[in-house]
Amino acid sequence: xxxxxxxxxxxxxxxxxxxxxxxxxxxxxxxxxxxxxxxxxxxxxxxxxxxxxxxxxxxxxxxxxxxxxxxxxxxxxxxxxxxxxxxxxxxxxxxxxxxxxxxxxxxxxxxxxxxxxxxxxxxxxxxxxxxxxxxxxxxxxxxxxxxxxxxxxxxxxxxxxxxxxxxxxxxxxxxxxxxxxxxxxxxxxxxxxxxxxxxxxxxxxxxxxxxxxxxxxxxxxxxxxxxxxxxxxxxxxxxxxxxxxxxxxxxxxxxxxxxxxxxxxxxxxxxxxxxxxxxxxxxxxxxxxxxxxxxxxxxxxxxxxxxxxxxxxxxxxxxxxxxxxxx
Ligand code: SF4
Ligand code: MG
Numbered sequence: 001x002x003x004x005x006x007x008x009x010x011x012x013x014x015x016x017x018x019x020x021x022x023x024x025x026x027x028x029x030x031x032x033x034x035x036x037x038x039x040x041x042x043x044x045x046x047x048x049x050x051x052x053x054x055x056x057x058x059x060x061x062x063x064x065x066x067x068x069x070x071x072x073x074x075x076x077x078x079x080x081x082x083x084x085x086x087x088x089x090x091x092x093x094x095x096x097x098x099x100x101x102x103x104x105x106x107x108x109x110x111x112x113x114x115x116x117x118x119x120x121x122x123x124x125x126x127x128x129x130x131x132x133x134x135x136x137x138x139x140x141x142x143x144x145x146x147x148x149x150x151x152x153x154x155x156x157x158x159x160x161x162x163x164x165x166x167x168x169x170x171x172x173x174x175x176x177x178x179x180x181x182x183x184x185x186x187x188x189x190x191x192x193x194x195x196x197x198x199x200x201x202x203x204x205x206x207x208x209x210x211x212x213x214x215x216x217x218x219x220x221x222x223x224x225x226x227x228x229x230x231x232x233x234x235x236x237x238x239x240x241x242x243x244x245x246x247x248x249x250x251x252x253x254x255x256x257x258x259x260x261x262x263x264x265x266x267x268x269x270x271x272x273x274x275x276x277x278x279x280x281x282x283x284x285x286x287x288x289x290x291x292x293x294x295x296x297x298x299x300x301x302x303x304x305x306x307x308x309x310x311x312x313x314x315x316x317x318x319x320x321x322x323x324x325x326x327x
Contacts, residue, residue, distance in 0.1 A: 003071075004175055004208050005031040005054070010068035012046075012053045014060070021279045023049040025232035026068070031176065036202065036209040038223035038240075040216065040255070044276055046232040047212045051178050054210075055095055056085040072176070091121045094169040098181040100161035104153040110164055111149030114171065121172045136167040141197050159190035163197070170201055177202075180212045195221060216255060220244060228252050231277055231287040234306055238313030248315040250292045286318065294319060 012024040024046045031037045039047045052058050053065050056077060070077045072093065077085065089095075097103055104113060114136065115129040124132060130149070137145035140163040153161060162182060169177055179198070183191035195218065202209055211222055219226055223240040228251065236249040247253045254272035274291035286292070286299040298318050306316040 002033070003030040004033045004035075004073065005210075006069075006071040007050075007054070008069045008071075010050070010053060010070060011066045012049050012058055012063065013066040014063040016062060016280075019280045022232050022282070023063075023279070024053060027229070027232075027234050028068075029227055029234065029237065031208050031210055033175070033208055034202075034206045035224045036211060036222050037225045037227060038211045038213060038219045039227045039229060040213055040219050041229035042214060042276060044279075045229040047229050048180050050229075051095065051180050051210070051212055054178065055089055055093065056080075087121070090117055090174075091172045092174055093176045093178065094172070094174045095178040095180065096162070096165045096169045096182050098184050100158065100165040101153060103165060104161065106153050108152075109149065110151050110153070110156070114149070114164070114168055117168060117171050132171070133167075136171055137164075139170075139201065140164070140167045141193070159186050159194065162186060162190075162194055166194070166198065166201070170205070170207070173205060174207055176208045176210060178210045178212070181214070182211070183218065184213070184215070191218075198222070216258075228255070231279065231282065233287065233316065234314075235288065235317070236313070236315045237306075238310075242310065242312045246310070246313070248309045248313060248320065249288075249317050250294055250319075251288050252315075254291075286316070 008028045009026050010024055011022060011026050014021040014023055027050065029037070039050065041047050054070055054077065058065060065078060072088065077088065080088070111130065111133060114133040115126065118124045118129040118132055119126065133149060134145040137148050142148055142160065142163055156164065183194050186194065198209065199222070211218070213219060219240065226238060226240050226243045227234055228236040228249065230251050236243065236247065236252045243252065244256065247256050258271050272291055277287055277290060284303050285301060286304050289295045289299040292299065296318060304316045304318045304321065306314050307320065309315045309320050
């Protein structure tokens, strides 16, 4: 199957007074049509920056995509101009964030905000846009759509706002939806409803979903394919069942140990000892070595490459390098 999105050797850097932060450091991955790819990792591992890079939203004066390519249906998004990119964003690729409030305009009604992309990207007239907006509100599982259209953001709950954001994001029928921690700010019941709804929308439209999360419960429920990031790099990736049943990288193994068990009150949640390294102090090494119980000499001085460890799985770890293990 052809890839919808194909990322090769993407690097996104931020240039600070103290030095260069390689927030995303030479990562490659693919998203197929209709597939859900989850990117998982602790905060600061580069997952949101990866999403912002795809969307062309790395705009801070000190940050830029420093290398690689982001091909969407064969076109390198990095070579597009501002206007071409704006057309793709919102039409072919859209994104939702953790905080719906931050993406909605507090002084415009939900109706105005929902109709705008329909009129801009799909060139619908005001009446048609309104009709479509009402349908969308029903599709994201909200009752009394007429009432909702007239509301302002502050009149709705967090869960309702996230539904609205999803309605806006899918309004133009994107081929790829990028969701960055879409349920993190919501309580557990609402989380489950939103995930169900995303799955339904996906099934109906055959869109692909790139879901960013630090929550392995969400990954288990949603993913076809999982990418584990650590300190700007991909340290492991694979099909969800394979990766959950046979995690190979010590970091993935640690993450899976720290996964809360449903319906089981745990006195203490396992957390991986140690801290994510300071991005300004990284040297050639496995960036996880300070926290790894299986660390060997080579791990401190040489970076392991991401390699196939089984048919559906890759890991970047010296444990799987024959030459090291077997002398
Ligand atoms: Fe641990 Fe070494 Fe593997 Fe890094 S490369 S995860 S330090 S064993
Ligand atoms: Mg983030």
